[in-house]
Amino acid sequence: xxxxxxxxxxxxxxxxxxxxxxxxxxxxxxxxxxxxxxxxxxxxxxxxxxxxxxxxxxxxxxxxxxxxxxxxxxxxxxxxxxxxxxxxxxxxxxxxxxxxxxxxxxxxxxxxxxxxxxxxxxxxxxxxxxxxxxxxxxxxxxxxxxxxxxxxxxxxxxxxxxxxxxxxxxxxxxxxxxxxxxxxxxxxxxxxxxxxxxxxxxxxxxxxxxxxxxxxxxxxxxxxxxxxxxxxxxxxxxxxxxxxxxxxxxxxxxxxxxxxxxxxxxxxxxxxxxxxxxxxxxxxxxxxxxxxxxxxxxxxxxxxxxxxxxxxxxxxxxxxxxxxxxxxxxxxxxxxxxxxxxxxxxxxxxxxxxxxxxxxxxxxx
Numbered sequence: 001x002x003x004x005x006x007x008x009x010x011x012x013x014x015x016x017x018x019x020x021x022x023x024x025x026x027x028x029x030x031x032x033x034x035x036x037x038x039x040x041x042x043x044x045x046x047x048x049x050x051x052x053x054x055x056x057x058x059x060x061x062x063x064x065x066x067x068x069x070x071x072x073x074x075x076x077x078x079x080x081x082x083x084x085x086x087x088x089x090x091x092x093x094x095x096x097x098x099x100x101x102x103x104x105x106x107x108x109x110x111x112x113x114x115x116x117x118x119x120x121x122x123x124x125x126x127x128x129x130x131x132x133x134x135x136x137x138x139x140x141x142x143x144x145x146x147x148x149x150x151x152x153x154x155x156x157x158x159x160x161x162x163x164x165x166x167x168x169x170x171x172x173x174x175x176x177x178x179x180x181x182x183x184x185x186x187x188x189x190x191x192x193x194x195x196x197x198x199x200x201x202x203x204x205x206x207x208x209x210x211x212x213x214x215x216x217x218x219x220x221x222x223x224x225x226x227x228x229x230x231x232x233x234x235x236x237x238x239x240x241x242x243x244x245x246x247x248x249x250x251x252x253x254x255x256x257x258x259x260x261x262x263x264x265x266x267x268x269x270x271x272x273x274x275x276x277x278x279x280x281x282x283x284x285x286x287x288x289x290x291x292x293x294x295x296x297x298x299x300x301x302x303x304x305x306x307x308x309x310x311x312x313x314x315x316x317x318x319x320x321x322x323x324x325x326x327x328x329x330x331x332x333x334x335x336x337x338x339x340x341x342x343x344x345x346x347x348x349x350x351x352x353x354x355x356x357x358x359x360x361x362x363x364x365x
Contacts (some may be wrong), residue, residue: 078338
């Protein structure tokens with residue numbers, strides 16, 4: 001197809017589209033809890049809900065198919081990789097405030113110290129491991145979240161998936177984050193060392209071999225438990241709160257159903273819901289974030305050493321205001337980018353539709 005004839009099609013890889021297939025029982029934006037797989041025969045379970053491409057009659061992306069999960073994975077890469085790279089200066093100051101609070105006493109003074117000692121280029125030290133690490137994490141986080149949300153909804157069945165939808169969101173996001181952090185951890189270890197120890201390395205290309213030679217493969221994963229402690233509660237709050245907040249916005253603030261709202265309005269809701277939820281994410285995960293920074297800064301330190309040096313108050317509050325600003329902005333941008341990509345490939349945006357239990361006669365089938 002010529003570019004002039006269909007510019008959108010030419011910009012989207014062909015693997016994101018599947019050939020047309022029969023569908024039944026679902027509308028765009030429906031949650032997994034209402035999928036036909038809950039209450040239909042074995043043959044019907046194999047039939048996937050499809051989303052019609054508005055710009056291309058006859059071209060469809062099958063919901064919950066490998067193509068659908070590939071699209072969500074691609075959206076996750078863009079969502080997390082680009083946003084984390086963009087806030088590298090904030091992350092750099094935050095990490096140094098956590099490691100050396102006597103030198104980096106506040107956000108303003110922290111930027112001043114970095115500017116004086118390392119110049120403007122110093123604000124972006126560690127951007128490569130940040131981009132690659134969080135791209136890998138985003139791929140797993142969003143792709144597996146969509147998978148596990150559908151998987152756990154299928155196990156629960158329509159009635160319980162509707163009744164306990166928040167538990168579905170929590171379980172799906174926690175399962176996804178366990179996998180995502182395995183992908184992120186080595187990059188995070190190198191990033192923190194590069195950012196908090198000037199002279200250790202210029203970036204990932206020389207920092208990774210140096211780190212590996214010094215501490216081995218296990219050293220790259222010594223922060224995995226604190227990373228899980230930081231990221232799993234953060235992601236559970238991120239997804240469950242976002243889904244709930246967006247649902248409440250559509251229910252109480254917008255006087256018409258989601259499927260009657262324009263795409264721009266839906267994306268605006270995603271931005272707003274992402275920022276509000278981001279404040280909660282930052283507070284819940286901050287103590288573990290302090291531990292990750294402390295452990296990855298020096299060789300041979302333990303969680304006990306970190307708690308003893310930081311103290312409980314410091315563990316919960318050191319660098320928190322900056323992290324609230326950073327994570328709130330970051331999360332809003334992530335949900336905006338992710339849902340914008342889904343809209344671009346003609347998929348429904350995330351959240352906003354409360355799962356409804358299937359009719360009793362179908363549920364018993």
